[in-house]
């Protein structure tokens with residue numbers, strides 16, 4: 001039996017204004033969606049051209065979920081986005097060229113070539129770099145929330161995890177601890193219905209993952225992850241509730257992973273009809289038509305935005321390509337932190 | 349200066365740091381109202397409140413993982429494992445997250461995990477282990493193993509100050525047995541600097557933690573025949589190669605002693621380093637005395653056989669002297 005609340009769609013401009021977004025904000029959301037997909041599409045091409053070593057992951061289908069949640073974050077809030085959450089980096093303001101530099105293993109990537117793909121984050125933007133092991137960052141985000149609670153700061157931590165990773169103990173320990181202490185954390189599940197090739201019914205046996213929230217003593221909400229405005233509104237509610245001392249929320253964003261697990265995977269195990277059905281709910285297309293119907297998005301505006309994004313991407317790739325590869329002599333540098341490393345805004 | 353137990357020195361050092369630095373908090377199972385399984389944080393909750401002396405659920409992953417998050421947010425967490433053995437449940441958070449964050453993402457993770465370790469009380473396979481070697485193998489972690497009350501305090505302060513994840517192994521068999529003078533004021537003992545526990549000319553014993561006292565007893569018994577130098581490493585990562593090599597070059601004979609099991613133990617690293625760097629000055633092959641490769645057994649005669657005893661060290665020293 002489902003116990004989580006099912007979020008309503010957001011329909012009118014008036015509702016959106018109530019949720020705190022004006023027209024310029026909406027256009028920024030649109031830009032972020034396009035940029036998110038653009039970075040990953042262009043990255044995929046670079047990968048095929050052999051310019052990106054290792055593997056390559058995209059969050060196609062998850063753009064609205066990641067952009068919607070990140071748009072609801074406050075400037076001092078923090079989070080631990082994962083491999084489907086490029087939109088979070090984009091909304092928080094990462095410079096796209098640094099992402100391409102990261103993809104290509106260059107020194108100007110946030111990890112300076114020490115780690116690949118989306119295993120990166122800019123601390124100054126309130127983000128902590130993910131590790132591969134899922135969902136090991138979830139207890140870390142809970143710790144950020146604990147710090148806010150200890151210092152009585154009105155800040156919130158966002159902890160992302162996939163529905164597959166919900167099967168691991170870190171999810172339980174993190175949520176249970178956050179529940180006992182009513183910490184200011186929002187758990188965001190990117191439920192794209194597949195964990196590599198494993199379907200949801202082999203990962204969990206409850207109806208919604210958000211139903212589990214009740215067992216941890218907080219609220220669960222299921223939202224259509226292809227509807228950026230609905231995601232935004234629900235994330236905003238959850239974040240503000242946490243900020244005001246109302247404890248955690250588990251927000252489950254329903255999407256479909258629209259490509260293989262990574263680009264090597266043709267996803268032949270996903271039924272064709274499933275892709276066809278979800279393709280009709282493409283998050284970018286949905287929001288574009290919503291803007292045209294409800295916010296008078298014009299052809300000229302659309303063209304202008306598309307042009308800007310294209311230029312941003314081309315400039316970014318060019319600049320990233322100019323960034324050097326790391327010097328092998330630096331291999332052993334920086335395993336241990338020095339006291340100066342603590343001299344950062346976030347460590348104070 | 350006052351005479352304190354090893355346990356009291358840890359407790360006082362921790363309390364002083366919490367008084368001095370509001371960013372320091374402690375978290376663990378039963379550490380608040382109850383004061384911890386070994387009472388290291390007795391009275392802390394009254395003094396610092398429930399949000400700086402945090403009773404956590406039985407969740408080692410959440411304890412250590414949350415310390416990482418809080419540290420990145422600017423706090424200085426000190427986690428207590430109820431027993432060092434339970435750190436296995438937080439392996440991933442230490443090894444996968446905390447240890448690698450500086451190297452790959454440039455983010456310092458200043459956390460301390462306190463680990464009551466070691467055997468000698470029929471704690472059995474799950475309450476007696478010395479897992480320091482496993483972690484000494486992990487780049488990005490620091491490992492501290494104090495042997496004396498004064499070091500226990502000074503190394504704890506250094507561990508809290510350090511910008512890295514530090515595993516602080518406190519040996520349970522030293523808690524109340526070992527007493528010594530401990531300065532009242534705040535001071536640090538640097539990580540990576542060994543201490544010569546006993547000076548000697550004929551053989552060097554390299555060891556740490558409770559085995560310092562086992563070695564000391566053996567050295568006393570041989571006093572009239574053999575002059576034994578005991579080097580207490582104090583920390584395994586970083587470890588003081590210089591001090592070890594200097595001593596070995598003086599004595600020309602070395603015995604490496606640890607309570608952890610033998611194969612792949614940290615002693616092997618020390619022996620290999622001596623062979624690589626001071627081979628020419630050796631008059632005998634370096635000897636290892638360590639626990640056999642078994643889990644720690646429960647029943648007293650088995651456990652006694654498992655943990656290196658004074659007689660084992662004596663036999664090793666005699667072999668070396670006679671070589």
Ligand SMILES: Cc1ncc(C[n+]2csc(CCOP(=O)(O)OP(=O)(O)O)c2C)c(N)n1
Nearest residue numbers: 084132133134162163164165192194195196
């Ligand atoms: C602990 C762990 N085991 C295995 C993997 C390998 N792996 C990477 S992603 C993945 C599937 C994750 O599924 P989900 O949590 O639903 O996230 P998604 O990739 O679908 O966004 C697996 C098995 C991993 N990263 N971490």
Ligand SMILES: [Mg+2]
Nearest residue numbers: 162192194195
């Ligand atoms: Mg999934």
